[in-house]
Amino acid sequence: AQTVTQSQPEMSVQEAETVTLSCTYDTSESNYYLFWYKQPPSRQMILVIRQEAYKQQNATENRFSVNFQKAAKSFSLKISDSQLGDTAMYFCAFTRDDKIIFGKGTRLHILP
Amino acid sequence: GAVVSQHPSWVICKSGTSVKIECRSLDFQATTMFWYRQFPKQSLMLMATSNEGSKATYEQGVEKDKFLINHASLTLSTLTVTSAHPEDSSFYICSASTILAPSPYNEQFFGPGTRLTVL
Numbered sequence: 001a002q003t004v005t006q007s008q009p010e011m012s013v014q015e016a017e018t019v020t021l022s023c024t025y026d027t028s029e030s031n032y033y034l035f036w037y038k039q040p041p042s043r044q045m046i047l048v049i050r051q052e053a054y055k056q057q058n059a060t061e062n063r064f065s066v067n068f069q070k071a072a073k074s075f076s077l078k079i080s081d082s083q084l085g086d087t088a089m090y091f092c093a094f095t096r097d098d099k100i101i102f103g104k105g106t107r108l109h110i111l112p
Numbered sequence: 113g114a115v116v117s118q119h120p121s122w123v124i125c126k127s128g129t130s131v132k133i134e135c136r137s138l139d140f141q142a143t144t145m146f147w148y149r150q151f152p153k154q155s156l157m158l159m160a161t162s163n164e165g166s167k168a169t170y171e172q173g174v175e176k177d178k179f180l181i182n183h184a185s186l187t188l189s190t191l192t193v194t195s196a197h198p199e200d201s202s203f204y205i206c207s208a209s210t211i212l213a214p215s216p217y218n219e220q221f222f223g224p225g226t227r228l229t230v231l
Binding site (some may be wrong): 018035042043044045091098099100102103105107 | 135144146153154155156158203204205207209218220222224225
């Protein structure tokens, strides 16, 4: 079975600090895409960052970056200079074909 | 661009009635639409995948006779919860998929969700 594991159900950090959310996944496929989605209190799903599995270079999007370790099937998200607006639920996910498989999520609180 | 809408945003209904939720891609044609269910403080669970003009493919454990999906056009998919019961109360999210060249990946864009409460 293809699964996504997020071992941190909840985290809190002070504003401006850096935080890392962990994620491991399991798939037998060699080519797939990995994602981090953000779900704020509005519950709108927002794509934070995407990584293509065949690319070794870690993806970055402004303050968001990933550490992709394909052999270890690990895909962590680092948020630098965290802001109050980063408070949300974060889901790690991967896709094969057209389906997206989500982890259970990490609830992140940014404290003022 | 790539906006997906859902209607209604919330609905309350009596047990035994049917409820229809619409999902529209506003500025693109969606090759595939997906329906998810999310319980409070839980993750998204894929219910079914639908392609325009064909029958939906349901995930294991999802009752196809209870959750009717119609994908009438490349911009509209509907989910009908038939004979709703309190245990069907949940947050339902749709997404629409399209190919964004030059990426080979079919990007999924999510709607804002519909909160269903069955009394």
